[in-house]
């Protein structure tokens with residue numbers, strides 16, 4: 001090799017090595033800025049965590065909006081507050097970059113789940129720092145801040161952490177003289193925990209604001225392995241209540257058993273006909289036409305760290321459903337969950353009675369291309385094929401006398417699943433930037449739970465990708481909700497890297 005060629009190769013290698021390391025440099029700078037400003041970050045966090053945030057508690061929701069808006073404006077962001085009568089406002093803030101022609105929206109929600117304060121160790125809206133042994137620590141006067149400490153407060157994990165993480169990331173970038181590479185839009189919803197009842201109306205009322213080129217949903221906990229995570233879909237859902245009927249009054253089961261139909265047995269057989277004990281749904285046509293995992297989804301599934309032995313120990317279960325297939329592979333399939341069965345009494349309260357009715361509550365989890373409507377049709381066809389008369393109300397005497405088998409079927413509201421392809425340029429870009437920043441993400445093709453991702457996707461098939469920050473054991477929705485500080489610190493780094501490294505177009 002001539003000296004000249006050698007030099008050129010070194011130059012090329014050097015340049016590409018520098019590019020690849022770039023998010024790593026941003027991550028490092030952000031992390032050292034954060035180390036110098038932890039107390040400021042936590043002080044601002046405390047203030048916003050101290051504002052009660054249950055959707056419907058309008059005065060406090062308004063206080064949250066005001067506080068978040070002030071935090072954004074303090075940093076020079078242009079804000080707007082979207083409103084719909086009777087709904088919690090959505091706070092929106094923008095950073096425009098002249099060179100960029102696309103806008104990426106980062107979503108989080110500022111409302112939290114209702115609390116049962118009697119179950120909390122301390123007031124849900126008086127944030128308290130505790131160490132790894134759950135002992136309270138005075139972080140303000142501590143010599144150093146341990147990243148394993150946790151802040152305890154409602155919405156600490158779900159979902160005010162991303163809000164504070166994004167703002168701290170902007171501060172870190174400003175301090176380093178770095179600018180976002182792409183137009184950023186921050187969208188903070190205020191009634192996610194109430195089921196986002198007005199999200200569809202907001203998307204319809206504010207199409208210009210709420211139709212970015214892509215959505216990054218910063219909500220939920222990271223993978224149980226502790227690794228950062230990206231999720232690319234969510235299952236849809238639809239629930240139903242089934243009621244089977246016996247005699248119109250409770251009857252002595254010694255005198256009438258074997259002769260009068262027993263509604264509890266009818267119900268359990270009906271459930272058995274729909275799902276086996278391995279989780280397989282037995283309803284005809286249920287798996288027809290389901291989208292098979294793509295090659296990139298299969299590759300991502302194969303790389304998910306195996307946390308199942310630990311989970312089995314934690315839950316004290318010796319075996320699993322689904323032919324021992326991995327959890328995340330099973331989440332790519334629809335599910336039928338029996339949420340509860342109710343009739344008669346047990347133990348000391350049991351009586352020798354043939355009950356008048358038995359009720360079950362069921363939910364289905366849906367995967368593409370299923371919809372609540374397609375599932376309803378299949379389920380009802382199945383129930384009718386067993387000789388049942390489906391009714392919507394409690395049957396009267398004439399219906400009871402006319403049909404041998406009657407079931408009341410009441411469907412709940414539901415919504416369809418959504419999935420974003422793992423091989424879209426943005427999907428690849430997000431994972432690449434995070435990996436280069438030192439946070440190689442677990443990529444989940446879909447999460448098992450249901451969030452209305454489909455609303456963000458419509459109507460243009462907009463990419464929607466989930467980027468959770470909180471620790472997996474953050475007690476979200478429960479008492480003693482918390483955020484592990486290292487998760488917040490990691491979140492700040494990742495936000496700083498994404499804000500500066502996403503391609504402008």
Ligand SMILES: [Zn+2]
Nearest residue numbers: 158159219220
């Ligand atoms: Zn949430």
